[in-house]
Amino acid sequence: MHSSGASKRLESKEDRARQQEAELKIVEQARAESREEVAALEEMKQHARAAFISGAAATEEDFERYWPDLRNEMFRQRAHHGNGRAARG
Known part of the structure; x- marks a missing residue:
């Protein structure tokens, strides 16, 4: 009888460990x-920055100021039109 209690405790410890x-x-x-989401967002930001800065009078400061709105619009567009990779995949 004593070993039955010890056996149950062992099973309980094993269950907890699992x-x-x-x-x-x-x-x-x-x-x-x-981490993957953070990396994807950073990559998206880098692409957006490159496109934004390619404008004639655009500055890094302008981009940082507009980035939250740009990011939100990019998310809306992606949600509305779907993720191209998923559609092709």
């Missing part, structure tokens, strides 16, 4: 996705 491992994998996956 649960913690699963939670850690979820957190790591979320972090990786977040």
Whole structure:
């Protein structure tokens, strides 16, 4: 009878360890996705900056001031027209 209790405690520890491992994998996956999103946003910003700065009188300061509105408009356009990569994919 005593070994049954010890066995249940061991199973419980193993269950907790599996649960913690699963939670850690979820957190790591979320972090990786977040890093990918940050990198994609930075790439989008660099492309937008290059296009914006190519204008005759555009400055870096102008771009930084307008970037939040530009970003939001780009997101609206992407949502409205769909992501080209997903449509082709």
